[in-house]
Amino acid sequence: MARAPSSILSFLRHNHRARQNPNTQIRYLTTETKDSDFTEISQQICKIIRTKPRWEQTLPSDYPSFNFTDPQFFTELLKHQRNVFFSLRFFFWLSSQNGFSPNPVSFNALFTALVEAKACNAAKLLLGHTGFSPDPASLESYIGCLCEGGYVQEAVDVFYRLKGAGVCLSIMTWNAALSGCLKVGRTDIIWILYQEMIECGVVADVETVGYLIQALCVDNNVLKGYELLRQVLVDGLVPGNAAFNKLISGFCKEKNYTRVSELLHIMISKNRGPDNYTYQEVINWLCKKGKGREGLRVFNDLKDRGYAPDIVMYTTMIHGLCTMDYIGEARKLWFEMIEKGYRPNEYTYNTMILGFCKIGSFEEAKILYKEMCDRGYKETTVSYNAMMRGLCLHGRTDEAYGLFTEMPHKGIVRDLITYNTLIQGFCKEGKIVESTNLFRELLTQGLQPSTYSYTPLIEKLCQVGAVQEAKSLWNDMKNRGLEPTFGTQDYIIIGLCDQGDAAEGMEWFLDMLKSKLKPKRKTFGKLVECLSQRDRLDDSLLVLDFMFRAGYTLEEHICYSLVNKLGGENNHFVETCLGEILEGK
DNA sequence: GTAGGGTTAG
Known part of the structure; x- marks a missing residue:
């Protein structure tokens, strides 16, 4: 029933x-x-x-x-x-x-x-x-959801779908979209979206401004970001710390410490106290820009004022000290950090290990390396690169190469830095064949070479008189859209001069000036010497003129050879130049 | 969100 x-x-x-x-x-x-x-x-x-x-x-x-x-x-x-x-x-x-x-x-x-x-x-x-x-409301939430997941291009597509249907997004969604784009570094989309936002008649709020400032900083438009900040401050809006921090690290990068300090003061006056991130960026960039002493001072000041540095800040400071080869001080901080209850992590270990390697204390480095492994941190490409770099710096390229061959057996990937480190190491020892082979291997591995892959090879090739090969590498590098690093043209000019090719040396020199690059003192000297030996006295005086304007003085032996060459001439310019030379200007 | 490995020459 x-x-x-x-x-x-x-x-x-x-x-x-x-x-x-x-x-x-x-x-x-x-x-x-x-x-x-x-x-x-x-x-x-x-x-x-x-x-x-x-x-x-x-x-x-x-x-x-x-x-x-x-x-x-x-x-x-x-x-x-x-x-x-x-x-x-x-x-x-x-x-x-x-x-x-x-x-x-x-x-x-x-x-x-x-x-x-x-x-x-x-x-x-x-x-x-x-x-x-x-329905439109769900689609709008979907945009925020996509952005958060990093699918910003898809979010833009959905946006245009909604726009086509005549729907305008709320400020919350606009901000979510901008934030998402910022996270994945798509500032290009930020500017498109911002344009659309204005056209929709949506008024930007303080959060929007924060994202815009950050985007400007990412685009290396720190000054514009700063101006935007000043503008909204007048309106009484105070963006969040993220925007301030981005501005501060941007100005640190440009070594504009006046602005950095001004921004710190603004933060304090607006009750947006600088946080760990703020100071960490300051310390980080001070160290990176060769002002490690100041970095350390900021770090110590912070501790005096009762801020408790976290493990990241300790690692940053230890790294900065290692960069300056102040290993003793780095080690002191290391123990202080442990006393405060922080255990060194993978980053800290790698930093300290490289520090020891750099000054040639391989025994200390190995002890730390073993400790790192015992603590359960795996050997990585970074840890291998650090050891190889240290060995290369101390002329132990064979041992470095031994590690290089060991990597695949341990399942550790060789990356671009692995290759660059060894290429540089071999070049320094004059082992051009080995370097060239590594460079080729890098390419066959499908890695994209960087400026650092080319520079040591170009330098060494020039030094041994293979300027043609160096030039072909130079062209290869430029064709890949890579910007040469400081001093690369100098090697080529010096190489050309060593071969007696004053004419082409002069061409490269003029190219450098056109690109607003400052040749090194040695480059000027070599060129003056080479030009005068080839009896191109006008050019040599021209170069000399630039040399003085660059604030250099001429080496004595070149000075004498030039004076000898100029002996017979009789014009005003020569006299002036000679006068300057003799005055040691 | 944060930190670690490759840049000259002196």
Whole structure:
């Protein structure tokens, strides 16, 4: 005798054990209930698809008379299923069943749930598999969701879809989009979106301004970012610390410490106290720009004022001290850090290991290296590169090469820096063949060479008189769009002069001036000497003139040879120059 | 969000 639906429900409600068995419940509800209670059933289905691994295969055959493919049932299920991924799986399962035609309402509910759960990949999947279009509000949330996941290009596509439908985004979504673009470094999209934002008539808020300032800094437009800051400060808006910090590190990079200090003062006066990130950037850049002493002073000041440096700041400072070869001080900080309860991590170990390697204390380095491994930190490309660099710096390239050959056996990837380190090491020892081979290997490995791959080779080739090969490497480098590093043209000019090719040396020299580059003192000297030996006195005086203007003086022996050459001439310019030479200007 | 490995020559 079948029980009436209400009595079943009441039975379940009062019978604890029966309630615990979802199968029992569904069997009752689906076989014996005429007007199925969707709410009750979907609650039970939720439980089954959450707990039963192969429900797709068993559910239909277990309950043949229940119509799972009723769209209304899915909507009910969605209401009760907290895990959106189960709902998505159920939706796809339903879609594969005959007789189920998803309706826009359930699609939209599912899409919204996915977006709210920040499951943008799943949302993307759903969108791609159905012909439905979510409602504008969900699409707008979807934009924020995409941006957060770093899919900014897709977010822009959705934006244009909404724009086409005449929908304007809220300031929250605009900000989410800008923030997302910033995270993945797509400032190009930031400016496009900002333009659109203005056209929509949306008023930027303080958060927007913060992102714009950061974007300007990323684009190396620190000054513009600063101007924007000043402008909004007048309006009473104070952007968050992230914007200040970006500006500060931007000005640090440019060595504009006046602005840095001004910004720090603004932060304090606006109750935006500089945080660990702020000071860390300051210390970091001071050290990177060769002002490690000042970096250390800031660091010590902070401690005196009661700021507690964290492990990152300690690592930064230790790194700075190691850069200056103040290993003793670095080591002191190392122990101080441990005393404060921080355990050195992978970064700290690698920094300190390189510090020891650089000054040739390989025994100390090896002890730390072993300690690092014992603590469970794996050997990495970075740790290998550090050891190889140290060895190369001390002329132990064979040992460095030994490590290089060892890397693949340990499953450690060789990267561009690995190759560059060894190329430089071999070049320094005059082992051009080995370097050239490594350079070729780098290319065959599919790595993109950098300026640092070329520079040591160009330098060494010039020194041994192979200027033609050096020039061909130079062209290769330029063709790859790589900017030469400081001094590369100097090597070539000196190489040309050594070969007596004053004419081409002069061409390269003029190119340097055109590019507003300052040749080295040695380059000037060599060129003057070479030109005068070739009796190109006008040119040599011209170079001499630039040399003085660059603030250099002429080496004595070149001075004498020039004076000898000029002996017979008699013009005003020569006299002036000679006068300057003799005055030692 | 933060930190570590490759840049001259003196």
